[in-house]
Amino acid sequence: MSTSVFMEDLDAFTYRERLATGGRLVIVPVGSVEQHGPHLPLTTDVLLARAVSGRLAEALGALVAAPIVYGYKSQQRSGGGNHLGGTTSLDATTMIAIARSLTLEFARHGAERVVFLNGHFENYQFLYEGVELATTELSLRTGGGPGVEAMLVSYWDFVDDATLDEVYAGSFPGWEVEHGGVLETSLMLHLCPQLVDLGRVMDLPPAELPRYDVLPVRSELTPASGCLSSAARASKEAGRLLLERTTAALTEAIGRAFPEPSRCNDVALSEINP
Ligand SMILES: [Zn+2]
Incomplete structure (x- = not known):
């Protein structure tokens, strides 16, 4: 029997058994193309969302759902803009429908807690809406009791100030321009180094974007790199530090929001990590 925490690696029988014995907690990684x-x-x-989810699932005895691969439209002030080639996005209504459907599906499987682990800034409010619709629907079905409890988190919200100081040595440019910058590049160097080409980093100053949006997007406002800050300071060691601290803080937060799974999971954990 596979000991993987990833749903994609499990047969249906193992999946059902692990869900029942593993605190009924499912973590759904949400990304973007x-x-x-x-x-x-x-x-x-x-x-990145899938890798962080995997670490959390191992710590909490949870399962990681197959990820939501596509995300909501990239915005110029947080992701360079949806006009750029390669960026492939969903409409808000689709994103809401996916979050709603998946919450209902995992509830049908017997999950009692679902965590949406977001890795793409623009997704958040649409995930929220889908999850809100589903949890309300489930609560009505169960006569007012919570059919399923859901939690939404963006992993970078769990990077603390001390870690920022250590990684950026006082030159943190702000989360709004951390797209393709030091955080994501360092994490990728640590987790998937074969997919990073540091020789191609364009070392440009942080993007200076207005505090408003204009549509259609004025493409000249996005830096030529498509990134909003430089990844030149990125390192494997910073990635390791970021992953370790962030997953520890997230594990604690999920354990606090949903105390039962971590308390009742000694058996499941020993089965997952022999
Ligand atoms: Zn990103």
Whole structure:
């Protein structure tokens, strides 16, 4: 029997058994197919969300669902813009429908807690809407009791200030321009080094974008790299540090929001990590 925490690796019988014995907690990685400059792959957000989800699932005795690969439209002030080639996005209504459907599906499988682990800034509110619709629907079906509890998190919200100081040595440019920059590139160097080409990093100053949006997008406002800040300071060691600290903080937060799975999971954990 596979000991993998990833749903894609499991047969249906093992999946059902592990869901029942593993605290009934499912983590859904959510990414995007989005340009991340010349040095990172288009699926960077999916790869990072899935990797973080895997670490959390191992720590909590949970399962990782097959990821939501595509995400909501890239916006110029947070992801370079949806006009750039390679970036392949969903409409908001599709994103909402996917989040709603998956929450209902995992509830049908017997999950009692579903965590959406977001790796792409623009997804958040649409995931929220889909999850809100599903949890309300489930709660009505169960006569007001929570049919399923859901949690939404974007992993970078769990990077603390001390880690930022260590990684950026006082030159953190702000989350709004961290697209294809030091954070994502360092994490990728640590997790999927074969997919990073540091020789192709374009070392440009952070993007200076207005505090408003204009549509259609004025493409000249996006830096030529497609990234909003430089990845020149990225390193494997920074990636290791970021992953370790972030997953520890996230594990604690999920354990606090959903105390039961971590408390009742000694058996499941020993089965998953022999
Ligand atoms: Zn990204």
